[in-house]
Amino acid sequence: xxxxxxxxxxxxxxxxxxxxxxxxxxxxxxxxxxxxxxxxxxxxxxxxxxxxxxxxxxxxxxxxxxxxxxxxxxxxxxxxxxxxxxxxxxxxxxxxxxxxxxxxxxxxxxxx
Amino acid sequence: xxxxxxxxxxxxxxxxxxxxxxxxxxxxxxxxxxxxxxxxxxxxxxxxxxxxxxxxxxxxxxxxxxxxxxxxxxxxxxxxxxxxxxxxxxxxxxxxxxxxxxxxxxxxxxxxxxxxxxxxxxxxxxxxxxxxxxxxxxxxxxxxxxxxxxxxxxxxxxxxxxxxxxxxxxxxxxxxxxxxxxxxxxxxxxxxxxxxxxxxxxxxxxxxxxxxxxxxxxxxxxxxxxxxxxxxxxxxxxxxxxxxxxxxxxxxxxxxxxxxxxxxxxxxxxxxxxxxxxxxxxxxxxxxxxxxxxxxxxxxxxxxxxxxxxxxxxxxxxxxxxxxxxxxxxxxxxxxxxxxxxxxxxxxxxxxxxxxxxxxxxxxxxxxxxxxxxxxxxxxxxxxxxxxxxxxxxxxxxxxxxxxxxxxxxxxxxxxxxxxxxxxxxxxxxxxxxxxxxxxxxxxxxxxxxxxxxxxxxxxxxxxxxxxxxxxxxxxxxxxxxxxxxxxxxxxxxxxxxxxxxxxxxxxxxxxxxxxxxxxxxxxxxxxxxxxxxxxxxxxxxxxxxxxxxxxxxxxxxxxxxxxxxxxxxxxxxxxxxxxxxxxxxxxxxxxxxxxxxxxxxxxxxxxxxxxxxxxxxxxxxxxxxxxxxxxx
Numbered sequence: 001x002x003x004x005x006x007x008x009x010x011x012x013x014x015x016x017x018x019x020x021x022x023x024x025x026x027x028x029x030x031x032x033x034x035x036x037x038x039x040x041x042x043x044x045x046x047x048x049x050x051x052x053x054x055x056x057x058x059x060x061x062x063x064x065x066x067x068x069x070x071x072x073x074x075x076x077x078x079x080x081x082x083x084x085x086x087x088x089x090x091x092x093x094x095x096x097x098x099x100x101x102x103x104x105x106x107x108x109x110x111x112x
Numbered sequence: 113x114x115x116x117x118x119x120x121x122x123x124x125x126x127x128x129x130x131x132x133x134x135x136x137x138x139x140x141x142x143x144x145x146x147x148x149x150x151x152x153x154x155x156x157x158x159x160x161x162x163x164x165x166x167x168x169x170x171x172x173x174x175x176x177x178x179x180x181x182x183x184x185x186x187x188x189x190x191x192x193x194x195x196x197x198x199x200x201x202x203x204x205x206x207x208x209x210x211x212x213x214x215x216x217x218x219x220x221x222x223x224x225x226x227x228x229x230x231x232x233x234x235x236x237x238x239x240x241x242x243x244x245x246x247x248x249x250x251x252x253x254x255x256x257x258x259x260x261x262x263x264x265x266x267x268x269x270x271x272x273x274x275x276x277x278x279x280x281x282x283x284x285x286x287x288x289x290x291x292x293x294x295x296x297x298x299x300x301x302x303x304x305x306x307x308x309x310x311x312x313x314x315x316x317x318x319x320x321x322x323x324x325x326x327x328x329x330x331x332x333x334x335x336x337x338x339x340x341x342x343x344x345x346x347x348x349x350x351x352x353x354x355x356x357x358x359x360x361x362x363x364x365x366x367x368x369x370x371x372x373x374x375x376x377x378x379x380x381x382x383x384x385x386x387x388x389x390x391x392x393x394x395x396x397x398x399x400x401x402x403x404x405x406x407x408x409x410x411x412x413x414x415x416x417x418x419x420x421x422x423x424x425x426x427x428x429x430x431x432x433x434x435x436x437x438x439x440x441x442x443x444x445x446x447x448x449x450x451x452x453x454x455x456x457x458x459x460x461x462x463x464x465x466x467x468x469x470x471x472x473x474x475x476x477x478x479x480x481x482x483x484x485x486x487x488x489x490x491x492x493x494x495x496x497x498x499x500x501x502x503x504x505x506x507x508x509x510x511x512x513x514x515x516x517x518x519x520x521x522x523x524x525x526x527x528x529x530x531x532x533x534x535x536x537x538x539x540x541x542x543x544x545x546x547x548x549x550x551x552x553x554x555x556x557x558x559x560x561x562x563x564x565x566x567x568x569x570x571x572x573x574x575x576x577x578x579x580x581x582x583x584x585x586x587x588x589x590x591x592x593x594x595x596x597x598x599x600x601x602x603x604x605x606x607x608x609x610x611x612x613x614x615x616x617x618x619x620x621x622x623x624x625x626x627x628x629x630x631x632x633x634x635x636x637x638x639x640x641x642x643x644x645x646x647x648x649x650x651x652x653x654x655x656x657x658x659x660x661x662x663x664x665x666x667x668x669x670x671x672x673x674x675x676x677x678x679x680x681x682x683x684x685x686x687x688x689x690x691x692x693x694x695x696x697x698x699x700x701x702x703x704x705x706x707x708x709x710x711x712x713x714x715x716x717x718x719x720x721x722x723x724x725x726x727x728x729x730x731x732x733x734x735x736x737x738x739x740x741x742x743x744x745x
Contacts, residue, residue, distance in 0.1 A: 021726050030722075104722040 006047035013040035027092050027102040031085075038081050045070040045077075116163045117174045117195045123160050123203060124244040126153040131237035138230035146226070147218035150233030154214050154240055158207035161200070168200040169602070175250050175314070182253065187309055194250035194313060198606045201445065202247040202377055205452050209369040210240045212572035216460050217361040219568035220467060232272060236365065239265035243370035247377055251312040252301045255378065259297060259342065262371045263290040269366075270358040279357035286351040293341015293348055297378075300334035303327070317384050317609065325389070332385050332392035335378060336399075343375030344426050345433060346403045350670055353422040360463030363418060367425040368456035373448050376432045380606075383441045387610040393437050397521075400433025401528055406667070408535035412542070413663040416473050417462045420543045424499065425455055427532060431514055434529060439614050440517030441607045442600045446587045447514060449599075450506035453583045454498040457576035461492035464565045464573065465547060469558055475543060476651055480552040484562040487570045489548050491577035496544045498580040500537035500635055503628075506584030512628060513589060519627065520619050530631055537635045538642050545646035553651050591621045591628075 013036055020033030049070035055061040092102055099106050130153030134146055141149070173196040181191040214236060221232055242261025249255040264287075271283030305311055307327055308319050320328070339345065344352035352372065356363055366372060379386060379396070386393055404427045411423035428451050435444035466473055468485055482489045498505040501512070511533060519526035552559050564570070588596035595601075604611070662668065717728075 018730055022723060022730065025723070 010040045010044040126156040127237040127241035135234035146230045151214040154211040161203040192250035193248040216572045269362040282354040282357035289351040293338045296334045296337025328389045332389040339375030356418040364459035368452040383610045397437025404430025404532040411539040435514035438517045438521040443513035447510035450510040454495045454580040457495040464488040475546040477554045478547045479550040482548045491573040494577045496540045509584035537638045541642035549647035
């Protein structure tokens, strides 16, 4: 499959994520959109990694570790995302307990 | 101790320790203890000084290097002390008379509270320490440290009673006047350093031939500017009479043992430079003589007992500079020594009078103190005779030596010098007669309280009186006794180069004898006149008019300085204050205000709406991407 498909899919996912973060007020949905963006990046990384491997097999490219760097990054991102989810969800739970809402605009009262 | 000269650092160390002890523990020390620490430290220095003097007398001299003080490039300025004939003599004067003054102070300052008493002694010790540093230093930089030190201490001591605004402004005046002189001194040191690359005396005097005539003239003139400040010569003398604001023993210390002799010492130390700069010598002569006469005329009409003595000091310092100017270095140092004796005596005597009169200083309100203060009276009379130059008292020999040297240079100098000497005799005996003779003119209460001072005050008086009487015998001129000028012989190595360079003119012995006799007769006549006139002095309300008034107001010099220098400088200062307030302050405050305004606007961005933040973040990232892609080629 041509690399373009992957790129456009990732772009679409990322844009959906950004627009979701910018427009939605529900903290859970914002959270999901952030995950969406992270996964769009993961998808790109894996796609490029695969492309690199194919190029190497064809002898166009020559690098030391078989293009596995990107896949390592993906694991890192997944671990970080998992950690972020635990912290983020905890915050949202606390927020809900205090305000009985998960509307982020509600949080502007923190500024005082 | 094989060689006491190696332990010369003990001399300034003792006063320093005394200063630290008294200064730091001023709240917890009792008065007797403070007095013992203060006087004892100076006494210890005096003992070491005597030992050093004995050693130097056998011909031993030396330079003791303690550590490297300033070192850069090829220049090295060590912290070193120079022990030779000149400095050991000054050590004796400073510590000896300093000790007597300390002893006297323990009684004179007894009314002060413990803390201020200790503060006083701490300053006094620091003063002596600075002066010792000044005379002991083996180069101009160490001398400058002491030079500044005595300036600082004079400020502290003149303003000792700091609650009196007049006194503090007198202190400020002394400090500022000294600073003007110090600038000259500092420039001279830099000049020497840049031309010769060294400031150590021995090296400078050795390399002096490398300097051009112009350089020497400029250096010596700048050094002399420093001397006019420190030694109160025209035009920077006005601080010295005002320095009377300090306690009387301080005046004695400033006028006799320390401070004002610094300028004389410095020129005597640099004698070779001055001998090679005839222009400067002429300037020194003229300034010295002018000061001697000018101050003497002012002293004629002063009514404050300390003011008379102050102007007399300025006048006597003028004589010393006259001596330096005509190349009579030994004479000048001799006069420093004898002057230290009798001026300390006179000031301490005046202090004793003031003490007895309960801080009355106007001689018009005194009179007839002879029978109340017998010891003070006798010693004061001896001091007056010494300063007036009656043989065989000490002042006669030293003044005669300077005048003889002046005659050898130019008879006009001699005539003017004699005129000054006659005025000296007149005002001193006016002072004496108005204070001690005639009827008492003060209030009844004062008369009731009149008493002789305690032993701690009279003993220094007696010692100083003895020194004033016999002190001159170390310098009997050739004409009276063959080879009896012990001081000249002693100091000869210090001035050897100068004497070799400028052979002093010889005057016929008969002329010299005639001059001595003539001057003595004239002085005696003046004394008799003053004695007769002022022992019958009655208080009268009439004010002096005409020339007398000009003299009474000190030739209006203070007023002229006020109008010509102080006022314009103050006006200029006010102008600059305006520039500062409306110019610089406006800019500085403006920067602050605009930052404040800007941040108040920027603050609004922090709305608390998470969506806004995220939007800004995204916009920021997009901008960064745009820059990355389009601008970075």
